[in-house]
Amino acid sequence: MKTKILIEIAQQLLNLKKKEQFDQITSLKGILKELKKKKRSLKEKLANEEDKKKALDFQRKLDVISFQRKKGLNIIKKLKRDKLDN
């Protein structure tokens, strides 16, 4: 492992706040990735759905996921900004 990476890991361990931010960003990224997959699958289902009620349900789910993803991306941006400020 390169010295630079080792120093970075050591700094992360010593700086708890930064580590917390780092962990939260990683967790959020994982969740957003999962939501993206769901979004894609819902879009496919919606395109093939003929029943209006079911289509409405899919649309509602899609709207919620899109909103949650947007919210998550904003939080990641904010966390990254805070990390740079610190």
Added chain:
Amino acid sequence: MLRKILLPTILVILAYGFWISPNFKEISAGVAIFLFGMFALQEGFAAFTGGTLEKLLRKSTNKMWKSLSFGFTAATIMQSSSLVSVITISFLSSGLIGLVEGMGIIFGANVGTTTGAWLIAGLGLKVKISAYAMPMLVFGVVLIFQKTKSLKGVGYILAGLGFLFLGIHYMKEGFETFQNQINLTDYAMEGLAGILVFTLIGILATIIMQSSHATLVLVITALSVEQITYANALALVIGANVGTTITAIMGSFTSNTNGKRLALADVLFKVAAGIVFIALMNPIMDLVNTIATTLGLAEDDFTLKLAVFHTIFNVSGVIIMVPMINQLIRLVSKLVPERKVRTTDPIYLNSAALELPDTAIEAVRKESIHLYDNAFAIIAHGLSLHRHDILSDKDLKSIIIKNRQAIEINIDEQYNSNIKHLYGEIIAYISRAVMVMTPEQNEELFVLRAACRDIVEAIKDTKHLHKNMSQYIASDNEYIRAEYNKIRIFLGSVLRQISEMEYTKDDTLSVLSLGTIKLEMEENDTTTNGMLEVLIRENRISPLMATSLMNDSAYVYDVTKNLLQMAEALFSRGDLTMKKAERSIMLNDDDVDELIDMKKSHNL
């Protein structure tokens, strides 16, 4: 009574011993320093139990060999099978692992603890370990003063090891000087009587010191300066192995049935092995000699031979017991039968888990789910729905339309008998648990406490809803009946979705999907979507019915909101960071309003 007399008696004996013999004082100080080192070591490892150890335990116990390896590694690193036993019992009581996995860990830990004898006999007596103790103590104490939890933990581990080494040094010194004055071998006993008496001494010493490790060190150091005979030392080791079960027994007092079964299995394991080894002492001593010769140990290296004996004792026990684990489980299940638990009694809350913050949080979460399960029945019946219908995949609409019969239920009575006591127990447990938590862990406990309050609020609102609902679902007015049936379908589907989250292991069923219900709830609100005005204007429902529907819509809103908040708290996945991340993107009230506005403007 016995406890009241025991402590002063021990103190008086010790004081008398210190007065008549400075060497006895030195040996005792060695034991005390050694035990203090063990406490520090355990304190240090406890700093890392807030996640790492528990995560490892969860992942590495799905197969017997993994459980054994985990127990072995944990006890080797921590040099304490007691800490491993206590953690295992807490995990078992909190329902995180099963009895088989628990036994695997304890058996593995029994083998892991034998490494201590090798270290002490092999290194401790041959190398001047006190030279290592001093720098360890200095570095350890410096780190203990640091604010970071992990550095503090490392500090305690270093200081703990330092004290262990220092303790061994003092015991060794004490026995060496002792040797010149008194010869304890004069009190040696031969034959079966000797084995039995020294086994008993080993048991008592371990019970008093609460550590087989301490007894073992004492025996090895005494043996190294020939203050006890080899045969008597072996009996003391058997005693130490049996006596060490006291920690598991004490840990099981506050645990549930499975915790008690595990402690009993440990006792049976050690006592059975002890009896077999006492009965076959001579052939086993021959076996030890053969192994010692094969390993190239000197004929008179009794301390290392003792380590060989200790290893054979525990390894053979595991080899015999592992294939018989199912029979052992049947036996302990028969000896400790399942206590008939009332639905209102807590299942997962146990005092042992309070020592491990993450386990305590998990115990509270599981107990809160238990509370919800009790509440689920009340809420379902309050909506005149059967639980099996909600839990099935049948079409709720057709079930509800067919069934106009209200279910008779006294919600107050049900609350008092099935909820109140359990709710109180959870709150009391949380109050005790917060004392040992970090701010993040406390935050999680507050979330869980709020979830329990949400459950209770949902029941109370269902009670209000139930009164009109029982009347209107049987009404001849099809419009009001349809409106109340809509409520039943909606709340029934909320309960169904939450149950799917609770019972299915499907990872894709995240609590984030509950956001859809929040949106649906706002969009379909009868009081705001103009439906109510239409029904009144067209004289389809009476003004009295309209006011009932308005009031009850508010209750439906509250029940849904409370149930969703509860589900978001209880069923969010992963560790605390993951939960925090998931919760940060859940839809709150403002988000739902914003989303509705966005949808409206998009449609325009």
